Structures are given as C-alpha cells and as structure tokens.
Amino acid sequence: xxxxxxxxxxxxxxxxxxxxxxxxxxxxxxxxxxxxxxxxxxxxxxxxxxxxxxxxxxxxxxxxxxxxxxxxxxxxxxxxxxxxxxxxxxxxxxxxxxxxxxxxxxxxxxxxxxxxxxxxxxxxxxxxxxxxxxxxxxxxxxxxxxxxxxxxxxxxxxxxxxxxxxxxxxxxxxxxxxxxxxxxxxxxxxxxxxxxxxxxxxxxxxxxxxxxxxxxxxxxxxxxxxxxxxxxxxxxxxxxxxxxxxxxxxxxxx
Amino acid sequence: xxxxxxxxxxxxxxxxxxxxxxxxxxxxxxxxxxxxxxxxxxxxxxxxxxxxxxxxxxxxxxxxxxxxxxxxxxxxxxxxxxxxxxxxxxxxxxxxxxxxxxxxxxxxxxxxxxxxxxxxxxxxxxxxxxxxxxxxxxxxxxxxxxxxxxxxxxxxxxxxxxxxxxxxxxxxxxxxxxxxxxxxxxxxxxxxxxxxxxxxxxxxxxxxxxxxxxxxxxxxxxxxxxxxxxxxxxxxxxxxxxxxxxxxxxxxxxxxxxxxxxxxxxxxxxxxxxxxxxxxxxxxxxxxxxxxxxxxxxxxxxxxxxxxxxxxxxxx
Numbered sequence: 092x093x094x095x096x097x098x099x100x101x102x103x104x105x106x107x108x109x110x111x112x113x114x115x116x117x118x119x120x121x122x123x124x125x126x127x128x129x130x131x132x133x134x135x136x137x138x139x140x141x142x143x144x145x146x147x148x149x150x151x152x153x154x155x156x157x158x159x160x161x162x163x164x165x166x167x168x169x170x171x172x173x174x175x176x177x178x179x180x181x182x183x184x185x186x187x188x189x190x191x192x193x194x195x196x197x198x199x200x201x202x203x204x205x206x207x208x209x210x211x212x213x214x215x216x217x218x219x220x221x222x223x224x225x226x227x228x229x230x231x232x233x234x235x236x237x238x239x240x241x242x243x244x245x246x247x248x249x250x251x252x253x254x255x256x257x258x259x260x261x262x263x264x265x266x267x268x269x270x271x272x273x274x275x276x277x278x279x280x281x282x283x284x285x286x287x288x289x290x291x292x293x294x295x296x297x298x299x300x301x302x303x304x305x306x307x308x309x310x311x312x313x314x315x316x317x318x319x320x321x322x323x324x325x326x327x328x329x330x331x332x333x334x335x336x337x338x339x340x341x342x343x344x345x
Numbered sequence: 346x347x348x349x350x351x352x353x354x355x356x357x358x359x360x361x362x363x364x365x366x367x368x369x370x371x372x373x374x375x376x377x378x379x380x381x382x383x384x385x386x387x388x389x390x391x392x393x394x395x396x397x398x399x400x401x402x403x404x405x406x407x408x409x410x411x412x413x414x415x416x417x418x419x420x421x422x423x424x425x426x427x428x429x430x431x432x433x434x435x436x437x438x439x440x441x442x443x444x445x446x447x448x449x450x451x452x453x454x455x456x457x458x459x460x461x462x463x464x465x466x467x468x469x470x471x472x473x474x475x476x477x478x479x480x481x482x483x484x485x486x487x488x489x490x491x492x493x494x495x496x497x498x499x500x501x502x503x504x505x506x507x508x509x510x511x512x513x514x515x516x517x518x519x520x521x522x523x524x525x526x527x528x529x530x531x532x533x534x535x536x537x538x539x540x541x542x543x544x545x546x547x548x549x550x551x552x553x554x555x556x557x558x559x560x561x562x563x564x565x566x567x568x569x570x571x572x573x574x575x576x577x578x579x580x581x582x583x584x585x586x587x588x589x590x591x592x593x594x595x596x597x598x599x600x601x602x603x604x605x606x607x608x609x610x611x612x613x614x615x616x617x618x619x620x621x622x623x624x625x626x627x628x629x630x631x632x633x634x635x636x637x638x639x640x641x642x643x644x645x646x647x648x649x650x651x652x653x654x655x656x657x658x659x660x661x
Contacts, residue, residue, distance in 0.1 A: 104473040104610070112469040116475040183441075184450055198402070212471050212478070214453045216441040219409060223445030224390050228521040229409055231438040244524065249434050250585065258521035268592070269578055303483075305450030311471070316613070318622060322634055324642035331651045334623065335659055337639050341621050343541070343600040344660055345566060 092238070094136045095203045097221070098129035098164060098191055100157040101211040114313025115148050125160045128206025130167070130273040131266050136204050137168040138271070139238045146170045148197060152189055153177050158289055165284035166276035172289040173197075175297065182304035187220035192297040194225065201260035202243065209234050217267070222263035230256050231265045292301030347371065350378040351431035352407055352438075354385055358392050358498035360429045360491060363458055365393035365499065367427060370460055378419050380412060381405065383509070390507035394500055398423065398583060399511045402613050406526070407435050410519035412440045418514040420447070425484040427465060429458075432492040440490045449487040458489055465489070474562075474591060474614030492595065494537060506609050531586040534569060541567025541600045542587060542619075546612070547575050547607020548626065548645050552582040557649040558604060564657045571596065573612045590615035604645045606635025625649065 102121040110117055117166065125133075136147045149169040151157050154177050161172035180230055194200060203222075208215035215231075222229035234253070235246040247254040248267055276284070294302070323330035338344050347368040347399065349360040351572045357377060368375040377394040379386060381404065386397040400415045403430045416439070420428065430440040432454050436471055444451035455467040456477070467489050536542060543562040559570050570587055577588035589596055591611040601619035606612060613636050616622070624637035627644045634640045641648050 102472070104475065107472055109475060116472050118472075131468070182450065184444070184448065187445060210473065213473075213500075214469075215437050216444065216453060217449055219438040219441035220445040222409075223413065223442035228519055229438060229442065230521070231409070232434050247434075248529070251529055251531065253525075253527045254523060255525040255527075256521050257524050262521070293482050303485075305448075305482065305484045306452065307481050307483060308478055309466070312468075312477040312479060314470075314475065314477055314617075316617060316636055318636055319638040320634065320640075321638065322629075322640040322642060324629060324640075327641070327643045327647055327651060330641045330643065331648065331655050334639055334641055334652065335655045338621070338623070339659065341618050341638075343621050344656065 092143040093137060093200045094145060094147045095197060095200050096129070096133050096136045096147060096149050096164070096169065097203065097205045098149055098151050098160075099126045099131065099209045100124070100151065100153045100160045101126045101209050104210050109313065111332040114315050115311060116313070123156065123160065125163055126206055126209040126211065128208065128210065128266065128268050129250065131268055131270050132204040132206050133164050133167050133169065134271045134273040135236055135266055136202075137274070139202065139236070139297055141236060142167070143240065148173060150190060150193055151175065152186055159330070161289050162284050163276070165287040165289070166281045167274060169287070173292055174289055175292045175294060178294050178334055180304050183214055183216040183220060184305045185302040187217050187224060188302050189237070189294050189298055191221045191224035192216065192299070193292065196297050196311060202238065203263040205263070205265045207265045215264065218263055218265035223263070225263070227261045227263055228258045229263045230258060232319065233264050233266045234270050236264060236270070237267070346373050346376055346425040347427045347429070348376045348378060348420060348423060348425035349429045351433070352380070352435050353431055353433060356431035356433065356493055357385070357389065359493065359496045360431060361389060361393045362496045362499045363491065364429050367458070367460070368395075371427065373427075374427060376423050380415055386509045389562045391501045391503050391505055393505065395507045396423075397507060397509045399509065400514050401511055402514065402516065407439045408519045408521060408523070409435070409442050410521070411516050411618050412439050413446060414516045415514050416443055417446050419512065420486065422512070423469055426487065428488045429485060430488065430490045432490040436490050443553065444488050447486050449488055450482050450484060451490075453490045455489045457492050458491065470614060471659050474610045474617070494595070503555065517519070529585065531584045534586045536569055536571050536587060536589060536594045536596050539567060539569035539596065539598050541565045542569045542571045542589070542596060542598045543567065543602045543604065544571035544573065544606060545576060545604055546573040546606030549576070552580070554646070557584060557645070561602070561649055561653045561656070564653050564660070565600070567598070567600070573606045573609070603633055603637070604649060606633055607631050608636055
C-alpha cells in the first residue's frame, strides 16, 4: 500500500504573542512545527502501513528549514520525505496545484492523507482541492479509518451526523484531531531517521505551468478584545454579591 | 451573476442576504441552487433570489464529487462569477473541490465579505483567533464560504419576483459508497441559539460536578451548558453539541459564564462575540480574565453554588 501524507510546517499558534499597541500578532521568531492535525494524518498512515505494509511518503511545500520538520515525520515512521521549495507568492490554488503535480510525479499512490486543516490558517482547502485536481474520491473530517486490501471504510464527523463511506483506491482522506494520538518517536527512531532520504524538488520540477495566486492577502489585522476586566478576588461571598449586582445593572439577568 | 448554494435550507437564507447585497452592488442578478427536490424555491425568491435553479437528480445523498459536478454545470450555464457557499463541513469540501475544478480562488469561513476597490474582499480569522486576514480575489470565478449566523436572513418579501428553472445535469457517478448515516450522540443542545450559556472546562474534577454548571444555568433560565474542548473532545463528559471554540460551535449569547476554563485562544475564538463575559477561575493569572467583563478569582466548587443561590434569592 502506498500512502502519501501531506504535511505543513506552521508557526506554533500557542506561542504567538500579540503586539499590545497594534493588536497584531507577532509572527517573527515564533517556533515552527508540523501542523498538529497533519501529525494525526501521519499516525493514521503508520497504522495502515503496520496492517498492510507498504510505503509512506511525507510531502511538504515549505522553506528550507522545513527539512527539520520532515525529519520528525521520518522518525515517526515515514519512509521518505519530499520537500518542495515554497514559491514566493502562493495561495491555496498554487499550493494545491504543486502538491497534486508532485503526487502525479510520485505516480503510485493508494491513499493520500491530510489534516482537516492546518492550525495556522485553518482553511481546510488543500485536501479537497488535491482530490479535485486528481479527480479521485474524497473523504473529509474522518474520525475513523479502516483500510482493507482493496478499499477503505471511513467515518466522517459532520458534527450532528456521522457518515460512513466506503471507497476504492486511490482516495484522498482528511482526518480530524480526534482520530488518534500521534506517537512520539523513540531516540532510536530519531537516530534512524537521519538515514532516510529527503528529496528536494522545486515547483518547476513538478508543475507544467507557471502558477499565479488567485488571492492576495492584503492585510493581517489584530483582533481587539476590549472587555471591562472587573475582577473580584477577595472574600467569595462579597465577590458573588458584587457580581450579581453588576449583572443586574448590565440587564442580562431575567 | 451571483450564485448561492447550501445543502441546508436555513443557511441558504443567510447566504441570500449577503448574495442580494453583492448582486445589487455588482449590478448582477442572484441565483439560488437547489439540488434534488424543489421544496424551497418560493421561499428563496421571497428572500431575494431572482432565479432558482433546480438541478434535478436521482442522487439523494451528498457526495462532494457528485455535487461539485452539478454545481460546476450550473455555474457554467448561468455564467456565475461570484459563488457563496455555506461553511458547514459539506459546504467547505464542496467549495474547495469546486475551486480546484475552476482553477479559482476560494476563501473559507469568511466573517465578512464586501467589495473594495471593485474587488471582492473577505475577512477570515487566522492564527487560532489571534488575527483577521483580509484577502482579495484577483480573478473570477471567486468562491467564498460563510459560516452560519454571520448574516441573518432578510425579512421575507412575498412581492419579490423570480423564475424557477429546472435543469437536468449529467453527473459522473462517484465510485465511493455511503454505507451508513448516523445521528451523532447529542443531548439536543443548541448553543448557537442560546441567550445565556454557562460553560465548564478543565477546572472540573469529575463528570458529576458538571451539575454545578447546569444548576446555575437553570436559575439563569438559560438552561444551556457549554464546554471547552477537553470536556467534549478528550474526556467526552458532554456531547460535541456543547463544545464552544474554534473547532466547536461559535456562540454569541447575551451572557456567557466560563467556569474552570483557562481561556485558550481557541476557546475565546468561539465566544468572543458574547455580550457580557464572566469568568470564574482559581488562578488569578488565567488568560480567561483578559477576555472577561467580570471575573471572580476563586474555587469554582465554592463560587458556583453561592452564585446560584445568590441569583435565586435576587431574582426570585
């Protein structure tokens, strides 16, 4: 079974600080990591490989330092990595076309796994766009995957409903964060990963046409959070009394 | 032409509001699409659609591959350039696949959509709620998805006229099969419509203790209990319909009380539009206090019963 996992290097959103003057996020110097849900996709790929054997390729479009992140995926259990140098201008159109073209170049694949969205921008477009470009079935928001020899059965979590879908290969599946708990590689696995190949490709290597973004990000605005911040912290009974009075004044009790 | 589609009737009405505004500004007409049986064409016309295209099909279950084919056909036939789709999970996977087919730009989960310098512009929350990205389309067709409740439906105008067109569209059948559709375990809670919500988080030690929250919710006549991610997704003490946050439900009640919730940015992103926010937490440094109008620093096991009693006494 050939499995391709698409993973993205992102800023660790929990480490982002906000500039108190502009309210804008400070992105410079924030630690980078593999987007959490892509690690869930990786974990799922390893489970499938453990059952059916085969090969897992980790595919990333990113800057040169993303190679360090690919090593984490190799340590987890990927067999090889591909890093495609990130073009200067990109949007989901450009990114998904590069990924789909790279997947075509890889050639043999049964299952493509992605996270439902990346934790930084959370658009959720990449998986379904790749499936559309390759013209293969898609199963999004999977909370359960059972791979068999010739087909896969997966359960989509739609919030109010769970839909169980069966598909033959090839298929693109995006997973939710709840599907599994990604493993932590052992020291031995981390050391062994150093010997696994990471191929450097460029967008020109894979895509036949020059890709221009369809969307321009014109601004990243801060989010003002102006609240009264009246905090009572002495005697509990007194605090409760003051809070109830405040809520009555606000007119929210009825 | 501006076109709206959702597999959910209520969400279609919300899209029609923004759709009619954009259509008016662009001087175009507004089309709503129904896939399958015509149940709502009159309703859609009364809510602003100039045209309702009914794609007649034997398909009775949503599959992104097939629905993409249908919409692709309708968009081509109507010459639609601006496409609004609901941001429910089916809508997002549909919009993204459709964008791939059209080599189009797509912006998901827009919290605002407008024309600026004659270009369609959209805002969306990024970096886990730490910022808002303003994005602009360079090309058409342009596809946006809009979450529920960002826009209200327009009032019904029975005099508004529109035509209903039935179309048969060829669909390439997907090779996937839907085996089962199950209602998820829910407690029938609708946090998105609630006016008062009391929420619980990691500060609770046992599942049984959540009754402290529901008792407070009851005296507030809100009766709605929410929670942060760990309670629904990890501990599964409450069903996912209670879950408030970036990946859960986004709420805007008049009063939001967060008890034992630390205030991770993902949770804040789900409740930041609430009217009055109250936080109860024993850690004075907890992030939640920064996002609160009123806060009590104290043990929720002591504060909640007292608050419940105090409100009972005051409000009768």
